[in-house]
Amino acid sequence: MLPRKHDLFFYPCDQCHESMEPNPDIRPLNAMHDSTLEHGRGRIWCLSCHDLENRNYLKTLLDELVDIDEAYLVCGGCHANRQKDWVFGAHGKRIANWQGDRTLYNCTHCHDPHSPAIKARAPQPAPPVRAGLELKHGIDHEKTAIWESQEEHDEQ
Amino acid sequence: MTVIRFVIDGFREMFRGPREYWIWLMTLSVIVLFGAWRYSEQLTSGLVVTGMSDQVSWGFYISNFAFLVGIAAAAVLLVIPAYIFDRKDIKDVVLVGEGMAVAAVTMAILFVIADLGRPDRLWHMIPGIGRFHWPVSLLAWDVLVLSVYFLLNLAIPFYVLYSHYRGKEPSFRLYFPFVVIAMFWAISIHTVTAFLFSANPARPFWHTSLLGPRFIASAFASGPALIIITLQIVRKVTSYHVSQSVIDLLAIIMTFALQISLFFVGAELFTDFYNEGAHAASIHYLFLGLGGFDSLRSWIWFALALNMIALVILMIHPLRRKTLTLNIACVLTFIGIWIEKGMGLVIPGFVPTPLGEIFEYVPTSVELSVAAAIWALGILIFTLLAKAVIAIEQGKLRHHAKDVKYSS
Amino acid sequence: MNHDGGKFDEARRRFLRGLGMATATAAAQPAWGGETFQDAFADFFQKDYRRMSTEEINAALERIERKAKSRYEVEIDCQNTPPQPGVVYGYAINISRCKGYRDCVHACVKENNLGRDSQMQYIRVLQLDQGDFNLEHSDHYYEPETVPVEGKHYLPIQCMQCDDPPCVKACPVEATWMEPDGIVVVDYDWCIGCRYCMAACPYWARHFNWTVPEIPAEEMNTNTHYLGNRPRPRGVVEKCHFCIHRTRKGQQPACMEACPTGSRIFGNLLDPDSEIRYVLANKQVFRLKEDLGTEPKFWYFSD
Numbered sequence: 001m002l003p004r005k006h007d008l009f010f011y012p013c014d015q016c017h018e019s020m021e022p023n024p025d026i027r028p029l030n031a032m033h034d035s036t037l038e039h040g041r042g043r044i045w046c047l048s049c050h051d052l053e054n055r056n057y058l059k060t061l062l063d064e065l066v067d068i069d070e071a072y073l074v075c076g077g078c079h080a081n082r083q084k085d086w087v088f089g090a091h092g093k094r095i096a097n098w099q100g101d102r103t104l105y106n107c108t109h110c111h112d113p114h115s116p117a118i119k120a121r122a123p124q125p126a127p128p129v130r131a132g133l134e135l136k137h138g139i140d141h142e143k144t145a146i147w148e149s150q151e152e153h154d155e156q
Numbered sequence: 157m158t159v160i161r162f163v164i165d166g167f168r169e170m171f172r173g174p175r176e177y178w179i180w181l182m183t184l185s186v187i188v189l190f191g192a193w194r195y196s197e198q199l200t201s202g203l204v205v206t207g208m209s210d211q212v213s214w215g216f217y218i219s220n221f222a223f224l225v226g227i228a229a230a231a232v233l234l235v236i237p238a239y240i241f242d243r244k245d246i247k248d249v250v251l252v253g254e255g256m257a258v259a260a261v262t263m264a265i266l267f268v269i270a271d272l273g274r275p276d277r278l279w280h281m282i283p284g285i286g287r288f289h290w291p292v293s294l295l296a297w298d299v300l301v302l303s304v305y306f307l308l309n310l311a312i313p314f315y316v317l318y319s320h321y322r323g324k325e326p327s328f329r330l331y332f333p334f335v336v337i338a339m340f341w342a343i344s345i346h347t348v349t350a351f352l353f354s355a356n357p358a359r360p361f362w363h364t365s366l367l368g369p370r371f372i373a374s375a376f377a378s379g380p381a382l383i384i385i386t387l388q389i390v391r392k393v394t395s396y397h398v399s400q401s402v403i404d405l406l407a408i409i410m411t412f413a414l415q416i417s418l419f420f421v422g423a424e425l426f427t428d429f430y431n432e433g434a435h436a437a438s439i440h441y442l443f444l445g446l447g448g449f450d451s452l453r454s455w456i457w458f459a460l461a462l463n464m465i466a467l468v469i470l471m472i473h474p475l476r477r478k479t480l481t482l483n484i485a486c487v488l489t490f491i492g493i494w495i496e497k498g499m500g501l502v503i504p505g506f507v508p509t510p511l512g513e514i515f516e517y518v519p520t521s522v523e524l525s526v527a528a529a530i531w532a533l534g535i536l537i538f539t540l541l542a543k544a545v546i547a548i549e550q551g552k553l554r555h556h557a558k559d560v561k562y563s564s
Numbered sequence: 565m566n567h568d569g570g571k572f573d574e575a576r577r578r579f580l581r582g583l584g585m586a587t588a589t590a591a592a593q594p595a596w597g598g599e600t601f602q603d604a605f606a607d608f609f610q611k612d613y614r615r616m617s618t619e620e621i622n623a624a625l626e627r628i629e630r631k632a633k634s635r636y637e638v639e640i641d642c643q644n645t646p647p648q649p650g651v652v653y654g655y656a657i658n659i660s661r662c663k664g665y666r667d668c669v670h671a672c673v674k675e676n677n678l679g680r681d682s683q684m685q686y687i688r689v690l691q692l693d694q695g696d697f698n699l700e701h702s703d704h705y706y707e708p709e710t711v712p713v714e715g716k717h718y719l720p721i722q723c724m725q726c727d728d729p730p731c732v733k734a735c736p737v738e739a740t741w742m743e744p745d746g747i748v749v750v751d752y753d754w755c756i757g758c759r760y761c762m763a764a765c766p767y768w769a770r771h772f773n774w775t776v777p778e779i780p781a782e783e784m785n786t787n788t789h790y791l792g793n794r795p796r797p798r799g800v801v802e803k804c805h806f807c808i809h810r811t812r813k814g815q816q817p818a819c820m821e822a823c824p825t826g827s828r829i830f831g832n833l834l835d836p837d838s839e840i841r842y843v844l845a846n847k848q849v850f851r852l853k854e855d856l857g858t859e860p861k862f863w864y865f866s867d
Contacts, residue, residue: 085867089839090658090847093826098839099814110826118825120710124666127704128683129515130209130774135705138514139448145695202798203757204682204775213762213772273757273772273799276608280737280756287612287738287754295736295760357856358730358766437700510768510853511690511721512699 001104003069011068013055038115049074049113075107158555162321165555169547170540176393177543184536191529194522195270203273205522211515212506216523217271219498220530223378224264225349226371226497228305230379231257232342233409239335245399251316251549252390253383255541257309257342261302263534270526294352301345308338317548322555346371359505361438370420371497376413377463378493380406381486386538388483396546407482411470414489418463421496438504446507447514456500462492599634603627612738613751613791624753625790632795636779640786642794645812647745653806653861654746654833654840655817656849657720660866661827664689664711664718671822672722675807676793677785679777686771686804687722687819722819723748723769723804724852724860731761731770740801746833746861747806749791755800762801766853767860773798806830833861 037045051059058066061077076083085091086107093105110118129135198205208215234253238246269275280286281299290296312334319326350371353362384406391398425443428436440446445453466488475481508514519527547553599607610616610624625642632640669687678684690702694715702719712718729748732741739755742748762770776798788794789809796802807817811830820828831838843849847865 085846088842088846089829089831090843090867091661091826093823094816094839095821096816097814098811098816098820098831105826110824118663120663120712121665122709123664123707123711124670126666126707127669127685127688131204131681131683133207133209136449136516137705138446202773202775206774208774210762210768210771213759268758271758273759273801274755274797277737277754277756280612280739280754287615289736289738292733293736293738293760295734295758299736352760356730356734356764358764434698434700505763508700510699510766511688511704512702513704513768 001069002106002109004071004106004108008068011056017055036114038117039113069106071113072107075111075113158322159318161555162318165321165553166317166544166548169544169553173543180539181536184532184539187532188529188536191525191527191532194525195529198270198522198526199275205520207518207520207523209515209517211509211513212503212517214271214502214506215517216499216519216527217267219502220527221264221267221271222349222353222371222501223494223498224260224267224534225302225346226375226493227379227382228257228260228264228302229342229346229372229375230383231260231309232339233376233380233406234383235335235339235342237405239332240339243401243405245401246405248549249387249398249402251313251545252387252542254309254313255538255545256383256386258306258541259534259538261306261309261345262537263530265302265306266530266533267527270530294348294355297348298345298352301341301348305338305341305345308334308341312338313545317545320548321553343372346375353501353505358510359438360435361442361505362501364424366420366424370417370424373413373417373420374493374497377410377417378490378497380410380413381489381493384410384486385483385490388479390542390546394546396550403482404477407470407476410486410489411467411476414463414467414470417493418467421460437508441507441514442500442504449507449514449516451516451518452500452503455495459492459495459500462488463496466492599627599631603630607753610753612754614738614741621790628788628790628794632784636781636784636795638781638784638786640784640788640794642788642790643809644790645809647743647747648812649744650832650834652746652833653725653811654831654844654863655725655806655861656829656840656843656847656863656865658827658829658847658866659717659719659864661825662689662718662720662823663825664691664706664713664716665824667822667824668720668819668828671818672804674783675785675810675818676805677777677779677788677795679773679775679779681778682773682775682798684771684773684777684802686769686802687720688768690719690721691716692719693717719864720819721767721769721852722862724767724858724862725804725806727859727861728857730764730766730856730858734760734764736760743791745812747791747808747811748803749805749808750800750802751791752794752796752800752802757799757801759801766856766858770801770803772801 040048049058051057051065054065056068058068058071058074060066060074064073066073072083072086082091086104089102092107093110094102095105096103107113206215206217231253234246234250237243238250269278272278281288281296283290288296288299290300312331315331316326347368350368353359354364354367357363384403387398387402390396424439428439432440437446441449442452442456444450466485469475469481469485469488476485503517507516544553606623607627611620613621616624621644625644628642629640632638632642666689669685669689672678672686673680673684676686678686688704690699690704691706691713692698692702694717706713706716725742725746725748727742727746729740729742732748735755736758737754737756740748740750740761757772759772762772773796777796779795784795785793787809789805789812792805792808807815807819811817816830820830829839829843831840833840835841843865844863847867849863849865851860851863
């Protein structure tokens, strides 16, 4: 599994938080680093995953400390099925070898935990046609859903 | 040896004739050479000079191939009445028909070779030193049956003509078994060609059991059409006797075949359009256009109209018996079936692609030139063969033992 | 008859010797379309892959490397890695993860030395409306600002490596066949370019070199396989080969490596603990055109 620590700009979190008083109250936060949470639609907040006292660590639902490189243990607390798929290879990115030792991408490689939805991006170019030929665009289908044409039917 | 003399005399006869004959040969040769020159472009740059693409990967060449195999098969329509029913009038012209079969098979094979990406690797098909994927590959079957048909239609006339050349009658017991084989073989070449297309469930337009019968029916309409025209030309430019009863018989066969052929078209249209599903996309594209693309639509309706007009003419007895109207029907049938069985068969098989894409095909000038050259070469071969055949059959070319000279 | 005695014979011997040397030199010059005459001669008479002896295959590999040097000015390494025993490859794509980026398409182009000018692509991604699985309604040429477009879903299609491949049946010279590890391969030096296999394929997976593939020298992948991504000639058919030069060494195919969303799953169908077997056992998988009986080794699922 590929580690994440070296990808995290602010790690280790202790650098700043050592000097700050821990505050367990649930409240809206604004901070030096981006702390908007687009995850869970208000059902979780920072200390759902981050440990209050040990800022370099995350924690599970049962308050077990989790190293940042093993963040999947935290994700799996709520997303158990997805985690199982990830362990067995049906979810997530793996690189290098299909045989022998596998190289897995951590959850947080693809999903920013503070905004896990995959963002839209530009696609790579459309396929070309054979050299010397031109692509002609046809007429797009009038694709109406069955229920839309059904309403027209009923109105008649 | 006499047989060498026969071949030499035959060739000399082919290249001897009046001025009009030489102008005809020269004209055809010019077309052949022009096409050969354009083919060299294809050899240098690759098939990119054609209009084919990954989407429509077979085009004008294979269209002509499919049509010509039908013409070749139709020679059997003369063979059966001549040898099985012993009709003297047909027997007089059967060799001309077999000459046409040889020319048609040659053209068909040349169209396939012209279509190949690597014609330099043709030897890969030779069994033993290459790998011939027979009996699994339908294309291997087609190569096999066409080659044998070619040899049969060369060997049987060769023997008959050689006998006549020596002033003898050919031994019936010797050649008749081959004639029987050739009869069944003629049906097989066209059925195998149909199966080559219909074997592919990937292409719903072709994947119909009706394709084999459609091929035979349209071959038996377009073949006689060509033979009727050709025999009249032979009758006109040579003094060779072509009995009107031959023309009559062929015209009747053509009428029945065209009726059946058009019935089959109707059956296809009903089956595909009554409950139209995705498998009908190709026929929809052909007859009605699809997604705004309709480059074949006018062609197929035109072809259908030609065939229907021809059928009306043929079904009216006085019109079928009149030379002018019969010839019009023949020309209309020939062109109509060439369109329907050529581009009208091959291209819609690729539109839409198995992934639902509509990409159209237009033949380029290279394809048209090479095709014209192959047709010209076929007509040239037929002309030369007919020239020799007629000379022998008219008794003008005979082996004269006493003329044999020895070089000093 | 002229008998000039010794002087004539001497002159004749010298002439013939010079002629012999000139011929040998000409044969060794790279004049025959960039190849030496010896190579062109050997190429022409090259046997099909499955009948070549080890020496003949090695000689063919060397010829391929020499040809790549003269045509593209790149030193490539052409190998003939055999299939691994006990391995049959399978592939699955999670179509609810695919966002239509086409990263797989272009990674494949680079990895497999696909012709840029001849515009060859082994993978095609289809954009379909949500709720629609009719391929005839698909858009192959989508180029929106961003993907995924709302209300659309994406379907990448490539060679299915069918277990009962119609293309293998179609080939008149047996230039394409299924290897023991399940990959349907093409012997590019044996293919005659008749394109019957392209007509037979229900997945539009086979593509043709209408012209000589143009590969920029600096982008050439030099790690190649005879049956895979070594530079191909024109006039022959080619297709996805599951990155045979990588997978036979235990590496993932390039398309799987490239996919940013991890939608692609590849592995050994014969290994019950593999990722692909987990997918087949635990997900609602389907295959395209299942009713044609081609038995593709390429599945799709969504979750």
